[in-house]
Each structure stands twice: as C-alpha cells, then as structure tokens.
Amino acid sequence: MSFVLNDEEQMLRDSARSFLSETAPVTAFRKLRDDNNPDGFSRDLWSSMAEMGWTGILVEEGHGGVELGVFAAGLLLQEMGRTLTPSPFLSTAVLAATALRVAGSDAQKAKWLPKIVSGGTVIGFAVDERARHNPEHINTTAKKQGNGLVLNGTKRFVANGAAADAVIVVARNEDGAPCLVLVDCNQKGVTRKARRTVDSHLPADFTFEDVALDGDALLDGAEDTEGALKHILDVGRACVAAESLGVAEQAFDVTIDYIKNREQFGVPIASFQGLQHRAAHLLSEIEMARSIVMKALRTLDETPSQAPIWAAAAKAKATAVSRLATSEGIQMFGGVGMTDEYDIGLYYKRAQAAGEFLGDDAWGAGQVAKLSGY
Amino acid sequence: MSFVLNDEEQMLRDSARSFLSETAPVTAFRKLRDDNNPDGFSRDLWSSMAEMGWTGILVEEGHGGVELGVFAAGLLLQEMGRTLTPSPFLSTAVLAATALRVAGSDAQKAKWLPKIVSGGTVIGFAVDERARHNPEHINTTAKKQGNGLVLNGTKRFVANGAAADAVIVVARNEDGAPCLVLVDCNQKGVTRKARRTVDSHLPADFTFEDVALDGDALLDGAEDTEGALKHILDVGRACVAAESLGVAEQAFDVTIDYIKNREQFGVPIASFQGLQHRAAHLLSEIEMARSIVMKALRTLDETPSQAPIWAAAAKAKATAVSRLATSEGIQMFGGVGMTDEYDIGLYYKRAQAAGEFLGDDAWGAGQVAKLSGY
Amino acid sequence: MSLETFRKETRDWLEANCPPGMRVPAKGEADICWGGRNWTFASDDQRIWLERMAERGWTVPTWPKEYGGGGLSKEEAFVLKEEMKAMKARSPLDSFGIWMLGPALLKYGSEEQKREHLPKIARGEIRWCQGYSEPGAGSDLASLRTKGVLDGDEYVINGQKVWTSYADKSDWIFALVRTEADAPKHLGISFILIDMETPGVSTKPIKLISGKSPFCETFFDDARAPVSNVVGKPGQGWDIAKYLLSHERAGIVSDAVSGGLNPVGAAHLAGEVDENGQIADPILRGDVARLTIDALAFESTLRRVKDEADKGEGVGAKASILKYVGTELNKRRHELNMSALGSDGLLWEGEKEEDGEAARSWLRSRANSIEGGTSEIQLNIVAKRVLELPGS
C-alpha cells in the first residue's frame, strides 16, 4: 500500500483541480445558492463530469466506466471539498454505483451503470431514518408481494434527493434482513420533500407508502447483502471524509493567507505566537487527517476486508479536523469571517453537513471502539 | 448561599495557611517520603491538627468538636493540597467522622467521635473493591451471625490504611442492602497490605476473612443507610476536590513564578504569547474549578439534598483542572520539571492520586449525566 | 422594607400586572421588545407589559428614580429578577441603551445629558446603537479613523463604522470619533451622541453567515453633532469606551448562558434518546456531560463574581475570564446541539418559522468570541493585567 500518488493519480488530481477551479469555483456555488437553484447543483457541471469520465470512476469498463477505484474517487471529492462544489458525484457515482457494483445483478448493472456513467441519471442512496446516522435503525420494509415487492417507510435527508430520478433504499425484507431496493421517484406511493440545508445542498425526505415494485427492483446480486451494505457505507464514509479533508485544507490555506496579510497593531497578525502555535497545531491535525483518509481509501481498494475500522476512524478524524479548521478559520478572520461576503463561513457550514453524513466523529469513535473489541 | 468567605472562614484559612507553610511545607513531605515513614504522615502533625480543632471540624460540640461544616473542612484540605501535606484528615476527620455522624448510633458516636477529635485514632474508610471507583460494586458481605456479624471480602487502596487503627467498611447485609461496619484492624481475620503509591501516600489493601464482630460494629443510626452512604461519599468527593483545587492553585502559582523569571533567547519565557495564552486559559480553568468546588461544599452544608450533582461535577472538574495545571506546569518548567529536585512533579503525582480517589473526571461525567437524567 | 416584604410585594404586583402573553418564554428574536421611535409592538401584551414596568422604573430597576429608574438596591433588583424568572415573565425591554449607554451616562454624562436621554431609554422611546468598530480595525479598536472637526459649536463628522448592531432600526448612535488629530492614538478620541436622522448619516445592513443581518455599516458624510453631545470631556472617549466594553462583555456572557437550546433538549427534539431518556450515542453523551460540568462551573463562577462584587471586590480584568470562558462554552454548546440534532440541525429553511433556528443560533454563536473583544484579546488581558506577565 502506497501513501504517495502514482503518476496517474497525480494527473487526475491536477486535472480535477484545474477543472474545478475554472468551472466550479466557490463563486459558482454562491450563484446556485442565490438563484435558489431547484437541483442544488449545476446540470451542466454534472454533464462535464460525465464527459471527463468521473461518473464512471467506480464502474467497470464493460459498463462504460474507467474503474479507477475508491482512492481516485476520494481524490476527486477532496478537490470538490476545496471548491465546495455541489454535485451528485458522491450519491450517484460513489454510493449508487458501488451499490450496483457489489449488490446488483448482471441485468441491473447493465441497465443502470451505463446511465450513471453517461451522467443521464441522478440516484440517491437512502439509509437513515433518524436524525443521527445509524445504519442499524432500519424500519423501512420491502416485503414480497406476488412476483414483486411492496415498500413502506420513510427516509430522511437523502443526499441530492431533490434532484434524484431514483433512490436506492435500504430496507428490511420479510425476514428482517437488510436489503437494497432501487425505486423510481415517480413511482406511485413515493412522496418527497426537498430540504434546503445549511450548506445550501438540497437533500430530500422520502415517504414510501405501499409502493408496489417489480421483483427486479431488489438488488439481489450479492451473496451477502448485509456485508455489501457495510462495504457501500464504508466507501461512502471514506469518500465523504476525503471531501471533508478538502474542506479543511482549503479553509486552512485561505486562513493562513489571510493572517499573513492582515495587520493589527502595526504587524501581520500571523506574527503573534498565539496564532502561530494554533496554526501549526492545525497543520499537524490536517496532516493526520490526510494520512488516515488516504489509508482508508487505499484499504478499500486493496484489502477491503480490513477497511471498516479505517473508514470509521478516517470519517471521525476528517469530521473533527474539518470542523476545527473551519471554526479556527472564522476566529482568525475575526468579524469579517462572520459575514456572508467571505468564504470561510461557507466552509464551516459544509464541514458540519459533510460531518454528519454517514456518521460524525462521535459515531465514528463508537464504531472504532466496537470494531477494536472494546 | 454565599460564594465569599465570612470572617470566621477567612480566619480559618489564613491560620491554616500559615500553620501548614511553617509546620508542613513540601520539604516536610519530602522528608517523610525519603525516610520511608511507615505511616506516610507525621503523627506529631496529626496531634497538632487535633489541638487546633481540625479533627473535630465535622463533629458536634457535644462530642468535643467545633462543627464548622463541610465548607470549612474543604478550606483546610485546599490548603493541605497547596503544601502536599499528607495526614489522616480526609479519611478520619472527614469520611469516618461523617459516617459516624450520619449513620452512627448515639452510643457509637459517643464512643468514637471523641477519639477522632482527640487525634487519638486513625480510621480508614473502605469502599472500593475494584481498581476504579464504583460504589455500586460492593461484594463484601456483613451477615448476621447470632448477636453479631461476620464480615467477608476485600477492599483496595484504603486511604491511610497502613496507619489505620480501624476501618469503616462498606458491605452488603444479608438482604444485599449496603451497610457500614466499623472494624478494628487488629481483629482476627483482618489482614492488610500497605501499598506505597506514586504520591508517597500509604493506603492499604484489606482482606476480611470470616471476621466475627459484635453487633455494635454495625453503624445502624441512619434511617436510610444507603442515602447516608451516598452523602458520606459526596462529602468525601467535595473535600478531595478541594484538595485537588489546592494542588492546582499552588502548581499554577509556582509555574507562573518560574516562567516570569526563567530567561531564554534573552527574555523571560513568560513574554512568549504562546505561554501567555496557555497561562491565561489555565487561570480561567482554575477559577471555574474554584467556584464549583465552593458550590459543592456549601451545598453539602446548606441544602444537602441538592448536593449529589454538584459533588460529582466538582470532583470531575477539580480532577481535570489539577491534572491540567500540573502537567502544564511540568511542560513550562521544561527539563528541570522532570527532576525530583523540583516540586512540580510532586504536585502532578498528587493530582493523579487525588483525582482517582472517589471517582475521576470520567466517573464524575457519567454521574452528572445520570443525575441530570440523560 | 425588608427583602422578604419586598419579595412578597413584588410577587403580588407581578402576578397582578404581567399579562399572560408575557409569561411564556420568548421563542426567538421576534419576541424581544427593543422599543424605539418606529417600534411596532408584537402584541398588546407586549405594549402593556412595557408600559407597566416602565411606570415603576423596572425596565432599569437599579437606575435612580429621577432618571426613570426603579431606584432599587442590588439585592432588591436580584429579588425582582428571581421573581420574574419564577413566573417565567419576559424582559419588558431590551436595548443597548439599557446595557451600555445608560451605565456610561450615569458615570460620565452631564446632568443635562442624563435627564435628556435616560428616561427615554427607560421607557423604550429611543433605541440606541453603538458606533465603535471601523473596517480593518478589528481588535485594534483604538486605530479608528472617523474624524470630527470642530466648526463653531458643532463637530463635522466623516468616516465609517462597522458592526453597528441594528443601526438600521436605531434612532440614535453613540460613536467614537477622533476629534484631536494630533493626539496620541488612545487620546484624542471623543464619545459623541448622534441622532441618526441627522443629514449625512446613513446605514447599510451586513449579511452574516447565519443569514441574519443584525449588524450594519454606518456612514458619516459631513454629519453634524453639537459639542454638547460629547459625553465626558473631548478626548476622554477611550476611557468611556473601555468602561462600556466591560458592560458589553457582561451582556455577551449573560447571553451565552441564558436559555436557548441545549444538547440534551436537542437530543430529545431529534429523537436521539433511548427509552430511559439517555442520549443514545454514548460518546456524544460523554461530550455533553463534560459540557454540563463546565456549564455548572461557569454558572457558579458568575454567582461567585457577583458575590465578590457585592462584597466590594472589583471584577476588573476578571471580566475577561468570564467573557472568554462563557463565549467558548456557548460555542461548544451550540456545536453539541448540532451534533445531537444530526441531520435535523442542518435544516436551513422550511415551512415553519422556527425551521433553521438551531443552525442560525449555532452560526450566530461563532461571533461570541469575536465581538466585544476577541478571545485572544481577553487572554492577553488576563495574561497582562491579572497574571502580570511581561510584554513580549
């Protein structure tokens, strides 16, 4: 396992960085927000991501993807974190694609993966039913009915839910075992309510009321669906941790830049040792987060059986560090950091939202203790 | 409830401070340690404490005491924390005296309290059976046998155990309810093993093997022995919290003094803002600890029914702050702080030991959550 | 009158006079009564409550009666507060006039200024805002550049202020103005009262990360104020400002610990408790418990400092400790609120008015450690003035 980027990865990151800073800088995000964009992201950008092959980053070549792996997906999300770029990448190209890859039948893969790769669909991944992430609290049911299924339950704050064409729903079957069901959002019995969040994303709450589904709605390609679900969630965690890392890095960079130039009492405030020590501590924390996020991503690619503890730990660390970096950022900016005009507050908001997604630092710590056997 | 000292309290504290700094400064503690004193404290000092009335601080006048209350006891312990003075004050004059006061019969009070007041006895209070404090883990039994009792079990790290003439043992009776039993250490079936601890105190482990006791060994003066036990422990917690506070205060004072005088790179190290901010933070923390310790002590005197959460919170806060103040102290002293020659390390050790006694910060936090109903 | 008699009479009066609508806690900023020329009462109850309290001088209980106050002793004022709290009575009037300008005028103002301005503050007729900070000054408050040039018996004022809270809704502003250009930085500043209807005074809200705009920029463009509106002596502005800032700090601290959502309530709201009411996530529960301990310690400290002040020990630089600890604590509380609320906390807008309130309060709390002197400034003050550490 290597902790350095190979040439291909280096290229991917460089091209992502230059693409995003040109096409989707923070000003673009502000415009989406101020225009009350009903999707919460740019459809054009999503098409561009497809053109560049990003949508197929976890899809095998046979279905049109480039299959670069979870580490590569994380690199992209890290860059998106830096520019606060909203898109269905995480929900559709990471979570839904992984779900289809590890739990879909051949027919389901053939039907859905090319759509994901083409950028022609947005698919949400619906797991949580309560306010805090907890994949064990699943009350949604998908029970057999004739040749098909009937789905009942509610899901909350499904990422990209407002714009989703379909959602993959985590439910329990008639035996109480977890199962994954792919549901068209226009299906009868599906209602959704878009929720505008603090980071100006647009997830949605979903209610499923006696939704009648064909049998092929059930993702039944995995031998062990429960294990597959855990893997999907770990991939999601490591990838959103990478986004949080990007948020932390950029927030830190702009903060350092600010304190070097901001003068008070006749000197740059960066010359005060009080701030210097905190900045050095922050950099140390970011370095730690960077390493463990890389470790989690690589482990998912190379030795996925060992990934659970790394994914949980990376998620917890990236959550904590991104919140620290952004809140320290506001403090070091001072009054202007509180204004909407400066970007640092936007980073703070995204750090909070990304942090709660698929488990925050407290959740991650509990998971690490459990997985470590204490 | 007043957060300021009245004249009497002010006088008590001033006289304690001058007495201890003359009679029992840190050098006296070092001498006890280096001499391997078999008691772990000075018998002469204990007599002086009796002469000054300290031993009777929680004992009613009818039994020879001065009954100044828990707040006053805390003031004395705070001063003893400052000078690292070891003595049986906490175990005998606070815990045992309180136990007799709230759970003893008139006859038991009449027999034992004057002995405590005279300084003529050292009584330990034995509650814990496991490594970490937990008053719910009591397996020691005191069962009826004829007109008497038979005691079986083990107790660990009983404070002042090495020098104790007797111990008050927390046990369970034949119904499994908590009870308090006063046992002479020379009784047949009692074995003790002195343990020298990191802070150079001398607690002892006790084993009780079919110890046959008279019926009057049972402290049966309380209507609600379980409630009485909780009160005794809360008094102990608030008082040891006061000692920890004294440890923190003195450690802080010597550290500030040191950094003001220590020069590096041609200036006093106290002029570095990195240290200044940490010192200011430390002072803030000490002020918080001081307030909550005062609150807990006063509440035990004035509205004891409300005391449990304050005792637990004060114990937790004083534990955390005394450890922080002493560890920051070592760091600010630098290399010499690691040497036995300087006192700061002794304060660090006592902060650890006092912190574990009757529940550390983690224990206190759990208790606060429980008592707050979450 | 003994304190107990006072307590009884107060309780009876409050019972008889506090309208029912004022006996439920304020839900949000919308329920606060700020007063002022253009104030629209949220309800009749709000109006009646203000009128009745103002008549007794109990909007400003400790101010002298001749200036519209209640003339109560500290002890009596505390009893009043306790009794109001016991019946959940709302504050009849909140204002920067009460918290900040009033104390400054009582200490530094001329008799004429006191008689002119204090009663109007007490009755909620005039709403005040403060004009201290300037763009780019930040913690270096004394580096201000707004200039006042004497022209006859008037100052002609030019410059810009920032962080003028509610300036767009205020009637008058108390501002720091550099009136003596050649004096050293901390001298040469005057504390001037300016009617915001004066020609040349304009104001513009600042949008904050919390979405709200309580703060404004305020511009002075050849605005004129009579010399008689200078509080204290010309050039004494810095002293008055420092005195006033300590009152502001106390205000921020009391905000920091007063009411609002706490993480236990948040966990209940979000359904994140188990059947025994225990916070479901054990790690989060531990974080909340440590917050509770610190909140209890802080609450005790506020009481202690008050008791010490009553005994005549000055608060002095210890106010900086309170400001530092209280605001950092409040930020932690809001962070834990957000963790306890999970995705519920992320809601920004919804159909209900209170939707997004948790997130807005959380974001608002970030300013606590910046406004009224940053945490860094407080730590500097503690290091220098309490601990007397040498300068670097």
Next chain:
Amino acid sequence: MSLETFRKETRDWLEANCPPGMRVPAKGEADICWGGRNWTFASDDQRIWLERMAERGWTVPTWPKEYGGGGLSKEEAFVLKEEMKAMKARSPLDSFGIWMLGPALLKYGSEEQKREHLPKIARGEIRWCQGYSEPGAGSDLASLRTKGVLDGDEYVINGQKVWTSYADKSDWIFALVRTEADAPKHLGISFILIDMETPGVSTKPIKLISGKSPFCETFFDDARAPVSNVVGKPGQGWDIAKYLLSHERAGIVSDAVSGGLNPVGAAHLAGEVDENGQIADPILRGDVARLTIDALAFESTLRRVKDEADKGEGVGAKASILKYVGTELNKRRHELNMSALGSDGLLWEGEKEEDGEAARSWLRSRANSIEGGTSEIQLNIVAKRVLELPGS
C-alpha cells in the same frame, strides 16, 4: 535478489538463529541490550543474539558493510523489520550510537573516524551518550557555554552538560563544545568525540520524578581531546547537531508509538471491562476511542512520510510535526492508561519487579514533549519553516 526471495531467506535465517529467549517481548528497560565496555548480558540468549546479528551487520542493517553494517537497501531493511516483528524477535542492540552518532558520522565523519567508531557501535562494543544540553540553556540550545581551548593538537575542555542520557554507563560522549569564543552564537561550536575515561570527565545521575535516572550531569574539568576527534570542521557543530536532532526526534517518535501498555490493555489488567470486553466506564471508553483514532492517524502519517521520503520528498521540518503529534499522543496514552488502571496505576513499589512500571512509564512520558526540542519549539519550527509565518 528479489524482495520476496530476500524475505524468505531472512525468515529462514531468523527462525534458525533467533534464540527462544529473544522471541518474547521485552518487559521493560531491563531487557534491552545496550552494549558497551561494561555490559553484562542479561542472558546467554541476549549475548548470542547480538553476536549473530552483529556478524551479519543486522544490528545496523542499512549501514555499509565496510563499517560493520548489513548493506541492505531500505526495502530490504523494512522486510527484515517486518519479519522480526512477525516472530516477535527483540531488537538485538539499542544505542545512541546507532540512532544518532552513526548517521552523523556517515554524513560528516572522516574515513578514519568511520572506520574507527562505526564497527564498534555495530557490534555493541562501545556505548555512546550525547552531550548537548547545558544547565539553564533548555530550548535555547545554541547558548551553550562549555568551552574548548586549543592547546597544541588538543582541545582543553571545561564546562558542564546536562541530560546526558546514561552517561554513567557510557564509554564515549559526543559533545557540542564552543571552540571559537568570538564567533556568533550559532557558529563557533564544534562536535567533538570524547572518551569518558579521559581524566577530567566525571558524571552524576539526576533523579527524576519517575524515580529512574537515565539522565546525568556530565562535567569537564580540563579534559583533553585530540583535534582529530572533531567531526566535520571546527565550527560546524551546530549543523551536525541539527541533523542529529532530527534523528533523535524520529527516535522519540518511534518510542512514542511502539509497544508498551495501552488503555485497552490497562482496562483489562485492572478488570475494568464488562463481560463483553467493553471498557466499563462509558466516558473513559469514549476517550480511549478518540485516542485510538488519533493513533491510527499518526501511524498512517509515519507510513506516509516514509513513503514520501522513499520517493525523494524530504521530510525536513515535517519531522517537527511528527515529533509534536507523536509525543503529545504518547502523553495522552499514558494518561489514559492511568485512568483505566485507577488505583492500580498508583502503585509505586511492590513485591513484583514490574510493580509501579505503569506509573513510571506515565511519568517518563512527560519528558517526551520536552526532550529533543519541546513541543513549543516544534510548533515554532512548523510555523516558521513550513507555514512561513512572519517573525514576531
């Protein structure tokens, strides 16, 4: 030879040659083999193991063969380490000669010095200590006052060193000596090798709070060392010292994370776990979990820095980040060990040799953030050299 072949051969050789007594983890400092003129082996196994490993040069696997090393590549050395770890083989030899002096001699030493000293270090024949710090210098290392005055082809050395680890058990010392009195502070210092049997060299242990005395004071009283014992050029000592300190930092860091008690083990030892092996105190469990996360992050960072170094990216000032994070982490680990152990952790002396070991290690860990450059110095380095923040 391919790496896989090397791995196989290494495993076979270790299997055949590592004595059984060397395949159980060292219990404490007593089990470490330090070597030196007066070394007494703790067991035959310890002696045999050192001899066999030294013969292959595997006490210093990456040093060139001509100086007693194994001549292995970094990759091979890593494989050797992994295979030793897999069979729990102990380190055959630990010494400041290996960790510190060796790398400095390899970089700065003359051919003659290398041939003279390196093989003796590799075989554990000579034990070295370092003489850097002086009383009162602390973090201001360059302010040293030990003087060397040239007298013919010898320096006559006078002064005092402190924190000379194990000086009382060492054969030689490498010391920083001010040889050019008039040069600026950081120049004029030379790095000199001194035999401790030289007349005028004496040493005295320092008693520490942990009760142990690995450190000494060392005195030079007209002690003489030949000019040929200067490493590099006279006056180049400060550069060599800095180079060496970065190796010391790496050593401290690897100590910080390697082995020893952790809080989960401590909780088990103390019986403070429930029937499922879960740490009984839920709040403590949370603290431990957060430590685990940080330990995993730190472990990953060590790997990353190594990979980056292998790719040619210099570690440079990042070593300061490792030193800072690693030592602070280790202190936290020991604090949590003590909490998990409760009263058991307080034991200072008992009948068993390991009694008190937990407390001693805990106290010892406090020095981690002082020795080899304090945490404050590391943060300064990061601020100045990595972040390029302006000086104050």
